Amino acid sequence: MKSAIVIFPGTNREHDAAAALRQICGSEPQFVWHGETELPQGLDLIIVPGGFSYGDYLRSGAMAAQSPVMREVKAAAEKGVHVLGICNGFQIVTEAGLLPGALMRNDTLKFVCRDVFLSVGTTNSPYTAALKSGQVLQVPVAHHDGNYFADDATLDKLEAEDRIAFRYCSPDGDLEDGWSPNGSQRDIAGILSENRRVLGLMPHPENAIDPLFGSTDGAGLFRSLVQSIAG
Numbered sequence: 001m002k003s004a005i006v007i008f009p010g011t012n013r014e015h016d017a018a019a020a021l022r023q024i025c026g027s028e029p030q031f032v033w034h035g036e037t038e039l040p041q042g043l044d045l046i047i048v049p050g051g052f053s054y055g056d057y058l059r060s061g062a063m064a065a066q067s068p069v070m071r072e073v074k075a076a077a078e079k080g081v082h083v084l085g086i087c088n089g090f091q092i093v094t095e096a097g098l099l100p101g102a103l104m105r106n107d108t109l110k111f112v113c114r115d116v117f118l119s120v121g122t123t124n125s126p127y128t129a130a131l132k133s134g135q136v137l138q139v140p141v142a143h144h145d146g147n148y149f150a151d152d153a154t155l156d157k158l159e160a161e162d163r164i165a166f167r168y169c170s171p172d173g174d175l176e177d178g179w180s181p182n183g184s185q186r187d188i189a190g191i192l193s194e195n196r197r198v199l200g201l202m203p204h205p206e207n208a209i210d211p212l213f214g215s216t217d218g219a220g221l222f223r224s225l226v227q228s229i230a231g
């Protein structure tokens with residue numbers, strides 16, 4: 001698997017993403033600076049990692065979305081390259097128009113940093129193929145702008161097209177209201193693009209890949225990629 005990780009001023013989770021790629025996917029990623037106008041050739045996967053690009057000024061992800069490298073990421077996504085936006089990366093790919101909706105300020109107006117529980121919404125994606133539908137994953141979040149918003153027509157379309165990859169749930173997998181750490185519409189934690197190759201999610205699966213982190217539940221996402229891209 002040939003992978004790259006894009007970096008902006010203020011990105012801080014690039015090495016966590018790289019560790020997951022190395023340990024689980026056996027892929028040594030190339031780091032690509034935000035000012036680059038070309039991506040490495042033949043990429044299978046681009047990760048837009050977490051952090052505070054441009055200090056989250058203007059709106060989280062809004063300035064990074066206008067950077068030269070994001071033009072290339074958009075062009076690659078249009079050609080079918082997998083793009084994984086994690087946390088600030090989800091904000092950036094959404095601001096860049098690769099995914100619908102927006103990430104607004106958490107409903108509590110507070111930064112939230114803790115483990116949450118996710119229910120796998122679909123196994124029909126290269127990121128979830130090795131998981132089970134309804135499987136519960138314990139994964140950390142760390143954000144102040146994770147409140148996913150889209151209008152009802154967009155939310156209905158996402159549901160009708162089976163594009164909700166993850167929802168916040170109870171530790172037992174119950175999907176009743178009240179488990180979202182940020183007030184997201186329909187408890188959405190992660191969504192897929194129409195071609196299912198772009199995934200944006202607020203939680204950090206790359207920080208749940210080793211027992212030392214308290215959970216290894218994030219590893220399944222990276223195992224899914226190995227299975228889907230290699231196989």
Ligand SMILES: NC(=O)CC[C@H](N)C(=O)O
Binds near residue numbers: 049088
């Ligand atoms: N961990 C992160 O990527 C932080 C995301 C974003 N800057 C926020 O706080 O909303």
